[in-house]
Amino acid sequence: MRLNTKASLAALAVLTATPVMAHASSLHTKWEQFKAGRALHHLSADGQRALVDILKARDTLAAGKTDAAIPALYDAQKRLTAAGKAAKKFDAAENQLQPAPQHPVSPSHTAVTAPTTWIPVGGEFIETETLAPEKKAAVATANGQLKAGQTDQAAQTMQVVGDDADFILALAPLAQTQGALNRATVFTEGKQATDAVAALDEILNSLVFVSENFAETEMPANGKAPAKSSH
Template sequence: MRFNTKASLAALALLTTTPMMAHASSLHTKWEQFKAGRAFRHLSADGQRAMADIVQARETLAAGKTDAAIPALYDAQKRLTAAGKAETKFNAAESQLQPAPQHPASPDHTPATTPTTWIPVGGEFIATETLAPEKKAAVATANGQLKAGQTDQAAQTMQVVGEDADFIVALAPLAQTQGALNRATVFTEGKQASEAVAALDQILNGLVFVSEDFAESAMPDHGKAPAKSSH
């Protein structure tokens, strides 16, 4: 799908510049900016923040700090609920998904056996083997920013990389994720840190990564800017 749209996107960039300024570098810059924005529009703002909360809570629980992990778990619950009400989601059986070969599922992944609601909770850039070292470093930085829910910063970082990286989207099964999060919260409130960590690991192991093209085809109406994350 991406290669079919490149020419039209280049034409769009041309139309947004004056004839005197429509040189190769300005077209290339506009293409990079548009591509980054287009990729991130597939993500759920609340879903991203919920996953960042879950990762934060897991790190805190792994250190044995149950009380300190509770606020992040509560925030994750609220944000997952908001993500489930937003438009950036779709329903499908897991067998209908097309996992990205660049990021296979965890060895501990348990497939969802019934149709479920999938939330795009994160993304990752995959650098090509021939990418220059400084661009590979930028990709690594952008991926770290995405994991922290810093989408705007990641888009800025990726402007130096442009078309030389693919974008894959992390999908979370909503009901299963909420169930595991609720269990983790109960365990945390009961001071059972190891059991809570195991429940959060179920969430992380349940993620399925798909290509940007698949996400676009599964959510065809989501070409508009994402909603702001709730707080």
């Protein structure tokens, strides 16, 4: 799957929900019983917003509108900076990650060999087995609600599905993402839309998707590096 196609970008947009702040409610307490509910708490709010901005800028640039793309690029830069200062990140080399089999990396992906900071920038519910029609519909609805930033509603929707669905996280290498975003911004300011799109595609192709089990065991809440080291 190539992420620089319209269909792939549409699918990726499902991963870029902006969650509202969690409230101490019975709904959240119940949802915490599910693996997917716990994994969702690993997402970076600023990282998610940055990816939304990047996708928005890419669509605008693909239409040749360089001036209109600049605000989204500037917003993405600020949000990535904020994400890098927040707790929801961790340091690891790419070979320490455990890619989710449901979503392999892009064919254009270039692995990060040195330890780097990873930001959880998106998520998606994945069916784990053949589900009844109403459960399949609930998963699709919940993913749409996540895309719209309606985390509370998604939590309620997923009550129907429970643990019959997994949750995968999209991780972005922070330094590499910032570098490509900076290049895209320079190209956009120079009205070089094609080169700017190519730089943003580098960001999309750099994403690594990991399972919720990886999130629970290897992505500590304190933001420090995972305990395991590569051998």
